[in-house]
Amino acid sequence: xxxxxxxxxxxxxxxxxxxxxxxxxxxxxxxxxxxxxxxxxxxxxxxxxxxxxxxxxxxxxxxxxxxxxxxxxxxxxxxxxxxxxxxxxxxxxxxxxxxxxxxxxxxxxxxxx
Amino acid sequence: xxxxxxxxxxxxxxxxxxxxxxxxxxxxxxxxxxxxxxxxxxxxxxxxxxxxxxxxxxxxxxxxxxxxxxxxxxxxxxxxxxxxxxxxxxxxxxxxxxxxxxxxxxxxxxxxxxxx
Numbered sequence: 001x002x003x004x005x006x007x008x009x010x011x012x013x014x015x016x017x018x019x020x021x022x023x024x025x026x027x028x029x030x031x032x033x034x035x036x037x038x039x040x041x042x043x044x045x046x047x048x049x050x051x052x053x054x055x056x057x058x059x060x061x062x063x064x065x066x067x068x069x070x071x072x073x074x075x076x077x078x079x080x081x082x083x084x085x086x087x088x089x090x091x092x093x094x095x096x097x098x099x100x101x102x103x104x105x106x107x108x109x110x111x112x113x
Numbered sequence: 114x115x116x117x118x119x120x121x122x123x124x125x126x127x128x129x130x131x132x133x134x135x136x137x138x139x140x141x142x143x144x145x146x147x148x149x150x151x152x153x154x155x156x157x158x159x160x161x162x163x164x165x166x167x168x169x170x171x172x173x174x175x176x177x178x179x180x181x182x183x184x185x186x187x188x189x190x191x192x193x194x195x196x197x198x199x200x201x202x203x204x205x206x207x208x209x210x211x212x213x214x215x216x217x218x219x220x221x222x223x224x225x226x227x228x229x
Contacts, residue, residue, distance in 0.1 A: 032216050043119070043206055044157075044220040051216045090156065097215035100147045101208075103156045 002027045004093050006104035014112050019078040021107045023065075023091030026072060033074040034092040034101065035065055044090065050074060051097075061085070086111045114140050115211050119221025126197055126228055134192045134224045136163075136207030142187035143209035147218070148180075151204040160205075163190040197228040 007022040025031055032051050036044040048059025055067040065076045074091060088108050092101040116139040126132050136146055144165045149157040161182055162170040169182035179201075181193040190209075194201050204225050208218040 034218070036220075041123075041204070041223070041225055043222040046217065046219075049217055094218075098145065098210050100159045100162060101157075101218055103158075105156045 002031070002093050002095055002102045004091050004102055004104035006089075006091050006107050008107055009105065010108045010110065012110040012112065013081045015083055016080050019063075019076070019081045019085065019109065021076040021089050021091075021109065023074045023076065023104060024072050025074060025091070025093045027093055027095055029095045032094045032097065033065075033067060034094075035059065035063070035074075035076045036090045036092060038088045038090065038106075047076070047089075081109075081111045083111050083113065085109060115214055115217075115219045116140055117207065117209050117219045117221045119207055119224055121224060122222055123225045124227070126226070128198055128228055129196055131193055131195045132197055132226060134194075134205055134207075134226075136190045136192070136209070136221050138188045138209045138211070138219075141209075141211035143190075143211070144187060146184065146190040146207055146209040148182065148190070148192050149206045149208070151206060151223075153204075157206060160192075163192075163207075165190075194226065197226070199228045202226055202228045 003026045005024045034049045035047040048057045050067045058064045091104040118137045120135045146163040148160045151157045163182045163184040165184045171177045184190040206223040207221045
């Protein structure tokens with residue numbers, strides 16, 4: 001069965017600092033991996049996705065993630081945090097295109113000035 | 114392209130009443146849609162898979178008679194919370210994928226249900 005583990009339910013960084021949100025997955029087949037951002041009382045916005053192409057995936061708003069099969073990881077990074085990045089971030093996995101996603105528990109990112 | 118619209122965004126209802134939530138794919142057809150539930154400060158949990166023209170598939174522990182799903186057309190799925198109770202208060206989100214982007218899920222804006 002697939003699962004997703006997001007290490008750290010809450011991450012705090014200063015504005016301009018590196019953002020690193022961790023995600024590890026388990027899947028018996030090559031996975032599709034996703035990072036979503038959610039602002040309060042809103043739906044999910046896709047930041048980026050891995051679908052077996054390049055292992056380093058660039059997304060919107062300066063975010064990127066690297067798929068590391070040996071580590072079963074898909075950590076999300078951004079070189080320089082902005083105040084507007086403060087939100088809830090979810091890592092998700094699926095084993096087939098068009099199937100439901102399995103979500104991690106989420107990481108709340110706080111950005112201080 | 115690939116826009117999913119959910120309505121209403123917020124609803125408050127009294128205990129014992131029923132509430133219908135709509136999920137529409139605006140610019141593509143979706144034979145399958147997914148309904149998720151999110152409790153405060155928690156992750157999204159899949160409730161059911163909505164299949165156009167056939168019965169929905171419910172996840173273990175989800176009461177199918179309480180959460181009625183109808184997928185009557187290729188662009189609309191509805192979730193009806195019947196005889197709502199305060200513990201049904203939650204954030205409900207749907208998703209769908211167009212045929213040419215099946216590897217990506219597009220989410221509605223979500224519906225905040227409060228049962229008083």
